[in-house]
Amino acid sequence: MAHALLFQLLLLTALAAPSQGNRFGPTSSLRYSRFLDPSNVVFLRWDFDLDAEIITFELRVRTAGWVGLGITDRYTRAGSDLVVGGVSPDGRVYFSDQHMVDEDTLEEDGSQDAELQGLTEDAVYTTMRFSRPFRSCDPQDRDITSDTVRVLAAYGPDDTPKLDRERMFVKSIFLLQIVHPDDLDAPEDTIIHDLEITDFLIPEDDTTYACTFLPLPIVGKKHHIYKFGPKLVPHKETMVHHILVYACGNASALPTGISDCYGADPAFSLCSQVIVGWAVGGTSYQFPDDVGISIGTPLDPQWIRLEIHYSNFHNLPGVYDSSGIRIYYTAQLRKYDMGVLQLGFFTFPIHFIPPGAESFMSYGLCKTDKFEEMNGAPVPDIQVYGYLLHTHLAGRALQAVQYRNGTQLRTICKDDSYDFNLQETRDLPYRVVIKPGDELLVECHYQTLDRDSLTFGGPSTINEMCLIFLFYYPRNNVSSCMGYPDIIYVAHELGEEASDSMEGMMAMNNVEWTPENIKKAEKACKEAQQTVIIKTIDELVENTTGWIPEIVPTPRGPCLESSGGKVEPQDQTPAGFRAVPEALSISSAATPSRLPLAAFLLGQGALSWLLATLQAGV
Known part of the structure; x- marks a missing residue:
């Protein structure tokens, strides 16, 4: 009888105690x-x-x-x-x-x-x-x-x-990483395959883009690539800046060997649909359990272009490299075939950033109303689940904003504290739906206070890029959708003569880059008509035009009230703050924990009753 009463008491006490809403207590595991x-x-x-x-x-x-x-x-x-x-x-x-x-x-x-x-x-x-x-x-x-x-x-x-x-x-x-690799499935039949350059002598130049064409694994039936990561050879200093894998259209005539991606032979720049990418500071990445890169069917690419960007700033001689991308694939199929859509400012040849700029914004527009025509078939809604941001050394922030019927819907992804040395694939907290006809705008924020000459868009690390890669499903044939402004209009707004794009770019060298002219150039680039270039995996190209919409800043949410804290004027909420959730207001491990008074009295009363009952010999 006493044991039964004790059990009831323990159950009653447990029910009376507060639930610990914070699952990360003093001894819980942190991921x-x-x-x-x-x-x-x-x-x-x-x-x-x-x-x-x-x-x-x-x-x-x-x-x-x-x-x-x-x-x-x-x-x-x-x-x-x-x-x-x-x-x-x-x-x-x-x-x-x-x-x-x-x-x-x-x-x-x-x-x-x-x-x-x-x-x-x-x-x-x-x-x-x-x-x-x-x-x-x-x-x-x-x-x-x-x-x-x-x-x-x-x-x-x-x-x-x-x-x-x-x-x-x-x-x-990136503290708020949504998915931890340990939370994802690792198929038992996993096969590992390396896409790599072998024994490549890194030139003594500051910047090298080395490209080669490699076959994807040959499989008898459909498989899914579900994970990838860098395969890096250690050197005395970090020379590999980024690695990209591009899918090639199956009708492409591809060259052999290794050569400059953007050099004299244009064949080495073929294949523009990125399927995976890694940049300095990144690690391996595993796709969500319901998506993967399809290989092994007639619709899937059979070859890829492997692009490795080397930065040999100290011009070291005699350094050989065998870096690349390691892929993990399985016959256990996922629900969706994934794709990658490249957005941003079309890198060549219009992009420029003035010297001595505390802040300078660049914009690249994407209009999706031609996607169905370019795809050759209806395009289902694009479900975006992840992203990769990319600028070079002058980049300070990036964001991708979505518009529908002229109205801003949301910021898809952003980083207001971008770090060139931490470029990694990141998951969205929820999946974003892009519908045919939506517009997508990429804004890149640069700072060039340490530069005394123009920075142009280009492949070198000392040049600049403004790119965002969206990871999505189900896959379609569109590989990139990027924009650039009418440089002739920009030149005229700065008081320079220009009759074509080349003259417009040359005119930028004649501008005295005062703070006033920097702001004037930024305003002109934003107001100029954008040319939007859309490309497919088979290298089909279609141009359209558009205008840069305004970006409405997303207001910050409420802060958590604390002892002695003051509400900041910019907090856009009626009360300015909200209370800390009661279940999370648990005292520290360094002090005795507190129970609500009712629970304490209930526990004390039940214990006294139990002791009295046991002493009575019940």
């Missing part, structure tokens, strides 16, 4: 991890709840002193957000939400928005776990967004938080 320093001393784990807009970090550092983790920006450490904690020699835990007043000084925030979940120190490591809102109402906290985030870690040898540049590290990370 993502990264070393933040080159010596692998500073290790970060993290995970997040998109609905609650809460992120949990766990920082482990090989030190017996203090540790700190936060967010900074590209240009300065001043104003950086840093959560600091440690365990003093007497075993006391200290923990505080702080910020950097300047490069060397820390100051505690007036609003404490980080919640401690655990702080431990052993003979080797100090480990700190805490959670924080994506966006608090404290202007001293930096937002966690779907952009690239520059994560700042710092630590010290003792328990006096003092900043030391030798113990501070910044790493660009």
Whole structure:
């Protein structure tokens, strides 16, 4: 009887206790991890709840002193957000939400928005776990967004938080990664195949685009490629900038050997439909479980063009390379055949960016109303699930915006903190539908304060590009849809004479690039009529024209209310903030957890009753 009563009591207490809405408690597993320093001393784990807009970090550092983790920006450490904690020699835990007043000084925030979940120190490591809102109402906290985030870690040898540049590290990370590879299926019948250049002597030039044509795996029935990743040969310095795999139309007459992709032989630039791509900073990527690249049917490409961009800035001689792309394929078919649509500014020959620009925007328009004609068959709705962003060194931000019937629908993808050294395929939080007739606009934001001459669009790393690759299903034959402005109009707006595109581009060299003329050029490029170039896998080309629509900025959502925080004027919500979800307001592991009063009284009363019953011998 006593055992039955005890069971009922435990059940009653469990029902009375609050549910822990935050699934990332002090001991729960966090899916993502990264070393933040080159010596692998500073290790970060993290995970997040998109609905609650809460992120949990766990920082482990090989030190017996203090540790700190936060967010900074590209240009300065001043104003950086840093959560600091440690365990003093007497075993006391200290923990505080702080910020950097300047490069060397820390100051505690007036609003404490980080919640401690655990702080431990052993003979080797100090480990700190805490959670924080994506966006608090404290202007001293930096937002966690779907952009690239520059994560700042710092630590010290003792328990006096003092900043030391030798113990501070910044790493660009896409924190809000939607899909983790461990959550995806890995078929047991997986076959691995490498598409690679073999023993290629890298020229001593700054930039080389090496291309070769390779067959896809020969299979007797349809298979799906479900994963790809870079196959890189280590060198003394990183020379491989990006690798692209283009599908070739089966009617193409392809050359043999290895040659310059964009050199004297135009045959080496054939095949323009990207099927997979990797760029510096990226890792392997696995498609969602319902999509894959189809191979093995008469409609599938049989050959690909492998393009490897080498940056040999130190002009090193005698370096051989055998890099490429490793693909993983299976006979276990997915529901959809995927494709890749390339958007942006048509790279040659019109693109230019003035020198000395604090900010300069470029635009590339895509109009989809000719897709069905170009495809040769009806085009189903395009379901976009992922993307890859690409500019070179002057790029600061990119976004792709969708319009329907002249009205802006949504921002498909963006990165307001783009980092050239972190170019990776990313998943969307939801699938975006593009219908025939929609317009797609790519906006690229550049900064050239460190340049004293024009930057032109081109293949070299010191040239520029403005591209976004959309990963979608079901596949169609359209490979790219990109635009460029009427350069003659732009030249005239800048007071220069030009009668054709070449004269228009040459005229840009005559302009005195004052801040006023930079803004005038940006305005003229945006107002000029765009030529839109649409290409198919079989190299069919169709041109149309259009105009750049306005982009309506997406307002930021509400911040999470916190102790001492103030609502910022730009918060576009009636109240300006929202309360932290009750289930997420769990006290830290460093203090005793609290139960609601009713649950506490209920538990106390039930326990007293049980003890009295047992003593009575029931």
